[in-house]
Amino acid sequence: MGALDVLERWERAGFLDDRVSRREFLKFCGRMAVLLGLSETMIPRIAEAVENTIKARRPSVIWLEFQDCAGNTESFTRANSPSVGQAVLEAISLDYHETLMAAAGFQAEQAKEEALKENSGKVIVVVEGSIPAKDNGVYCTIGGKTALQILQEIEPHALAFVAVGTCAAFGGLPKANPNPTGAVSVEDVIKQKPVINVPGCPANPDVLMGILVHYLVFGRLPDLDNQKRPLFAYGKRIHDTCERRPHFDAGQFVLSFDDYGARQGYCLYKVGCKGPETYNICAAWRWNLGASWPVKAGHPCLGCSERDFWDRFTPFYSRIPLMSGFGVEKRADDVGKVAVGLTGIGIVAHAIYTGLVRKAERKAEELAEPSEPDSQES
Numbered sequence: 275m276g277a278l279d280v281l282e283r284w285e286r287a288g289f290l291d292d293r294v295s296r297r298e299f300l301k302f303c304g305r306m307a308v309l310l311g312l313s314e315t316m317i318p319r320i321a322e323a324v325e326n327t328i329k330a331r332r333p334s335v336i337w338l339e340f341q342d343c344a345g346n347t348e349s350f351t352r353a354n355s356p357s358v359g360q361a362v363l364e365a366i367s368l369d370y371h372e373t374l375m376a377a378a379g380f381q382a383e384q385a386k387e388e389a390l391k392e393n394s395g396k397v398i399v400v401v402e403g404s405i406p407a408k409d410n411g412v413y414c415t416i417g418g419k420t421a422l423q424i425l426q427e428i429e430p431h432a433l434a435f436v437a438v439g440t441c442a443a444f445g446g447l448p449k450a451n452p453n454p455t456g457a458v459s460v461e462d463v464i465k466q467k468p469v470i471n472v473p474g475c476p477a478n479p480d481v482l483m484g485i486l487v488h489y490l491v492f493g494r495l496p497d498l499d500n501q502k503r504p505l506f507a508y509g510k511r512i513h514d515t516c517e518r519r520p521h522f523d524a525g526q527f528v529l530s531f532d533d534y535g536a537r538q539g540y541c542l543y544k545v546g547c548k549g550p551e552t553y554n555i556c557a558a559w560r561w562n563l564g565a566s567w568p569v570k571a572g573h574p575c576l577g578c579s580e581r582d583f584w585d586r587f588t589p590f591y592s593r594i595p596l597m598s599g600f601g602v603e604k605r606a607d608d609v610g611k612v613a614v615g616l617t618g619i620g621i622v623a624h625a626i627y628t629g630l631v632r633k634a635e636r637k638a639e640e641l642a643e644p645s646e647p648d649s650q651e652s
Contacts, residue, residue, distance in 0.1 A: 342403025353479035408456025475578035548577030
């Protein structure tokens with residue numbers, strides 16, 4: 275069954291209307307295929323998986339917020355584009371989310387309890403924010419229950435936990451010294467069910483989308499690294515796909531903000547960029563429809579997706595003394611002398627990644643074109 279068959283049935287069912295066009299939905303499927311490292315031939319399968327999910331029973335998602343700033347919620351609502359974000363939200367059942375749900379108080383808590391009862395063992399629990407463990411967790415209470423109590427009560431009903439954002443994944447800023455609330459991460463509390471860490475401050479919204487799509491297509495969670503992060507998003511260092519990498523290779527560095535090097539877009543390593551020690555998809559996938567990310571905007575990477583980044587990497591605007599990546603450690607002062615053959619690797623890597631996305635989107639355009647209203651073909 276092809277993607278067009280799926281889309282035609284969606285139209286007849288009234289799912290595809292002014293909110294989500296065929297082309298827009300297929301382009302989303304194409305982007306997800308690239309994000310997950312899949313062939314463009316998987317685009318129809320992704321579309322079909324979403325349809326089958328809607329026909330059967332949408333996965334129940336419960337989103338919990340504890341010691342957080344709601345930044346990951348803000349990020350998630352801006353995934354790719356509003357209409358595509360809405361399409362994915364309609365492919366799941368977001369049964370509880372304090373910030374987004376209309377219900378409040380007793381009604382909100384009742385909705386959570388009903389969702390847990392009806393979907394026990396199949397609930398995907400997204401957690402945003404760290405969990406205070408000191409003094410029996412009294413520093414974060416919701417509906418009269420501590421964050422610790424809520425997690426412990428939900429764990430038996432969960433399929434898996436997704437710790438979105440660095441606070442949930444690694445404790446983040448609340449856990450930083452002196453950690454007055456005894457903040458811990460989700461994996462410090464949950465021991466019986468799988469935990470997927472999606473660190474970032476905030477996390478890239480498309481990564482969370484990718485996890486959901488992977489589960490819909492393959493019926494299992496994605497492969498993880500040794501810190502429980504999905505490999506498709508955290509398998510490479512930011513340094514490896516950074517557009518400023520050629521300047522690093524050539525020994526061209528920003529020495530102070532707004533100097534000549536800063537205006538020329540030189541490497542930010544000497545003003546504190548932690549890209550060589552940070553694993554994330556930021557440089558390749560970027561934000562806001564791929565428009566930009568901190569380093570492109572002129573600010574060094576703070577390493578926010580790494581464990582204990584606040585304590586490890588402060589002061590943020592001081593350079594890390596050594597970096598690895600050329601077989602042996604080299605100081606940044608000398609790397610320009612030994613990396614002549616590597617100049618351009620960052621731009622090339624990013625160009626390849628961007629090219630794959632564009633190719634997948636063109637494939638989606640081709641799939642959608644025959645079914646457009648002005649076409650006679652089916």
